[in-house]
Amino acid sequence: MRLLVTGGAGYIGSHTCVELQKAGHDIVIYDNLYNAKSAAVERISKITGKEVPFIKGDILDEKALDEVFCRYHIDAVIHFAGLKAVGESVEKPLLYYENNVSGTISLCKAMARAGCKKLIFSSSATVYGMHNEPPFTEDMPLSTINPYGATKLMIEGILTDLAAADKDWSVVLLRYFNPIGAHESGLLGEDPQGIPNNLLPYVKRVAVGKLPCVNIFGDDYPTPDGTGVRDYIHVVDLAKGLLAALKALETDGTKIYNLGTGNGYSVKEVVAAFSRACGHEIPWRIAPRRGGDAPFSFADASRAKKELGWTAQYDLDRMCADAWRFISRNPDGIQ
Ligand code: NAD
Numbered sequence: 001m002r003l004l005v006t007g008g009a010g011y012i013g014s015h016t017c018v019e020l021q022k023a024g025h026d027i028v029i030y031d032n033l034y035n036a037k038s039a040a041v042e043r044i045s046k047i048t049g050k051e052v053p054f055i056k057g058d059i060l061d062e063k064a065l066d067e068v069f070c071r072y073h074i075d076a077v078i079h080f081a082g083l084k085a086v087g088e089s090v091e092k093p094l095l096y097y098e099n100n101v102s103g104t105i106s107l108c109k110a111m112a113r114a115g116c117k118k119l120i121f122s123s124s125a126t127v128y129g130m131h132n133e134p135p136f137t138e139d140m141p142l143s144t145i146n147p148y149g150a151t152k153l154m155i156e157g158i159l160t161d162l163a164a165a166d167k168d169w170s171v172v173l174l175r176y177f178n179p180i181g182a183h184e185s186g187l188l189g190e191d192p193q194g195i196p197n198n199l200l201p202y203v204k205r206v207a208v209g210k211l212p213c214v215n216i217f218g219d220d221y222p223t224p225d226g227t228g229v230r231d232y233i234h235v236v237d238l239a240k241g242l243l244a245a246l247k248a249l250e251t252d253g254t255k256i257y258n259l260g261t262g263n264g265y266s267v268k269e270v271v272a273a274f275s276r277a278c279g280h281e282i283p284w285r286i287a288p289r290r291g292g293d294a295p296f297s298f299a300d301a302s303r304a305k306k307e308l309g310w311t312a313q314y315d316l317d318r319m320c321a322d323a324w325r326f327i328s329r330n331p332d333g334i335q
Pocket residue numbers: 006007008009010011012013030031032033034035036057058059060079080081082083084099103122123124125175176177178179
């Protein structure tokens with residue numbers, strides 16, 4: 001297949017492009033480089049030994065999208081492009097609704113004009129909200145508590161309505177849990193700008209000495225060691241899940257899959273695993289709880305296993321070892 005990958009220069013997108021090319025698919029990356037560098041595209045090419053067509057463009061720019069669909073015959077779109085910082089979404093809700101929701105509508109309109117009606121959307125475990133008991137199954141009631149999550153929920157609804165209205169559409173909604181880790185080559189990985197919000201990027205900065213200490217947000221949750229439990233998944237496993245999900249585009253309608261391991265690890269377990277990976281102690285201290293954090297989040301990953309034949313393979317030690325290789329070789333991120 002030839003796949004248009006929006007946001008393909010970003011963290012999950014770049015790893016997915018490697019797996020797509022390795023599996024023999026042709027790709028075209030479309031990214032405005034808001035949160036990525038063009039060097040990431042060069043690194044995909046370095047890993048796979050294949051050319052990577054790249055177009056710098058915005059999903060809000062329908063004219064530019066029309067040109068892409070005119071220039072390439074695209075069989076399906078894998079849609080990663082979006083903004084993802086929960087705190088920023090609270091401060092700048094219009095930016096998030098416009099970029100994520102309006103951007104997805106622009107993309108779908110351009111796809112419809114081009115007669116390309118197969119779409120894989122990057123949703124998030126955040127849509128399970130605060131009221132469900134894990135493991136989360138795909139048919140649980142959904143809710144969100146921040147604008148970022150609301151954009152994911154709205155887009156899921158829009159795409160479901162679209163596929164119901166026109167039987168030519170095939171939509172796959174993938175709910176990612178907590179992707180961490182990096183490509184084993186040490187060439188691709190995640191290193192966000194500024195002070196990181198998410199746990200792994202923060203731990204990595206402490207490990208390389210750029211931040212003094214990990215703040216563990218609360219140790220009084222009803223979890224085995226009192227710290228928050230999450231379903232961390234190796235980004236390469238996630239990328240392989242995306243590859244497996246292409247199969248689900250063969251039939252019309254909307255399909256929904258969790259992409260997680262089904263296992264939960266606590267914050268303290270993550271810090272300990274990263275210490276093993278980097279070979280030295282990571283300093284940490286207990287800080288107050290962060291607002292909006294649930295004690296537990298982990299997937300029921302059985303639907304993806306049954307219907308897509310996919311399960312995650314890598315354990316937490318491997319996730320941390322690969323993340324450490326990337327950050328120690330690229331202390332200033334991908335340049
Ligand atoms: P990322 O920021 O690394 O990648 C997103 C990419 O989209 C970036 O390269 C950015 O430049 C691009 N982009 C943003 N707005 C754009 C626009 N208007 N037009 C074109 N390109 C645009 O993020 P990621 O971690 O790779 O996440 C990819 C997707 O998966 C996002 O939609 C995110 O919400 C979703 N997701 C991520 C996580 C996570 O923890 N990383 C978890 C669940 C879901």
